[in-house]
Amino acid sequence: MSRPIVATLDLGAMRNNLQVVRQAAPHSRVWSVVKANAYGHGLDRVWSTLSTTDGFALLNLEEAILLRERGWKGPILMLEGFFHTDELPLFDKYRLTTSLHSNWQVKALANARLNAPLDVYLKMNSGMNRLGFTADRVHSIWRQLRAIANVGQLTLMAHFADAEQPGGIVEPLARIEQAAEGLDCMRSLSNSAATMWHPEAHYDWVRPGIILYGASPSGQWRDIANSGLKPVMSLRSEIIGIQNLKAGDTVGYGSRYRATGEQRIGIVAGGYADGYPRHAPDGTPVHVDGVLTRTVGTVSMDMLTVDLTPCPHAGIGSPVELWGNEVKIDDVASASGTVGYELMCALAPRVPVVLQA
Structure with a gap:
């Protein structure tokens, strides 16, 4: 690899995080959610690290098949179910648990020719108003599914829109409880926040x-700082250029940043084509040569610029952490008006990935 930018995945941190989940929910089984190519980490790279999970949950049929072909024999939950009726033979072949959230899916499953029943997650709309049956229909759909020969084990599933808030699940949980009253059913409700x-x-x-x-x-x-969770992905690069500014000099496209006095800046090999957010403002945290500093100027396709005032000894080749252990991905995302999910998923294919056991 000639260009210095690289993403490192700490697999030990991932194993640790699964254990943190087990400790947080000791009486529940765990669906490890690996949708969006394991949140940008690469499903094929990391699934075996999570192989002590009870099941994997995802969206794409291709990724489910990959897990089976790599040797995973445990449960696989398709969070949005099948998108077309002609996918059901593959759900049957690979023994996938399907979510059902629409009338047409119920009908398609009832009419399918399967070798054995499929386990089903009945998706309830608890107020988020994305997918799922409304609360008043849960009982009737449940009875309908119980009468279908192609339905195996049946579980009630819902999702929370505001579980990161202290009282964020009170109303939806009450709605779920009311809808499920009288049903003898397993339930899967909790996302990461819950x-x-x-x-x-x-x-x-x-x-x-x-x-x-x-x-x-x-x-x-800060909300998970004392939880024991550890960042898995680090995005690192190097300083590849130095500029010495004087008062009035500008930096980058649009001349957004203007120096107020003499200032030394570093040019980093990393930009929006690598997955760093183009809309990151001046002042976004970055770690250079062991020191926390900030970005200046508009992020380019292949480069970004950083203030070297706090790290005067930094020069060509000095190490840069864009996010990871020193600069949390949540802090970069927050500064950029987005969430860590987006930055993880946006890691570009051109960035080399190194696995750290």
Whole structure:
């Protein structure tokens, strides 16, 4: 690799994070959510690190098949179910648990020719208003599914929109309880935030996602700083150029940043084509040569610029951490008006990835 930017995945941190989940929800089984190519980490790279999980949850049929071909024999939950009826033979072949959230899916499953019943997660809309049956339909759909020969084990599933808030699950959980009254059913309700902060919603299966990768479901690192969770992905590069500015000199496209006096800046090999957010403002945290400093100027496709005032000894080849252990991905995301999820998922294919055991 000639260009110095590289992403490092700390697999030990990932194993640790799964253990943190187990400790947070000791009486529940765990669906490790690996959608979006394991949140940008690379499903094929990391799934075996999570192989002590109870099951994997994802969206794409291709990724589910990959897990089976790599040797995973445990449960796989398709979070949005099948998108077309002609996928059902593959759900049957690879023994996938399907979510059902629409009438057409119920009908398609009832009419399918399968070798054996499929386990089903009945998706309830608890107020988020994305996918799922409304609360008043849960009982009737449940009875309908119980009468379908192609339905195996049946679980009630829902999602929380505001689980990062202290009282964020009160209303939706009450709605779920009312809808499920009288049903003898397993439940899977808890996303990362509910797994960490709402034990009353753990039930039979929790579905952690972002916390497995060491970032906060609230988007604020301070909320998980004492949790034991560790960042998995680090994005690092080097200084490849130095500029000495005088008062009035500008930096980057649009001349957004203007020096107020003499200032030394470093040019880093890393830009938005690598997955760093183009909209990161001046002052976004970055770690250079062992010192915390800040970005200046507009992020370019292949480069970004940093203030070397706090690190006068930095020069060509000095190490830079864009996010990782020293600069939390949540802090970069927060400064840029987004969330750590997006930055992880945006890691570009051109960035080399190194695995650290």
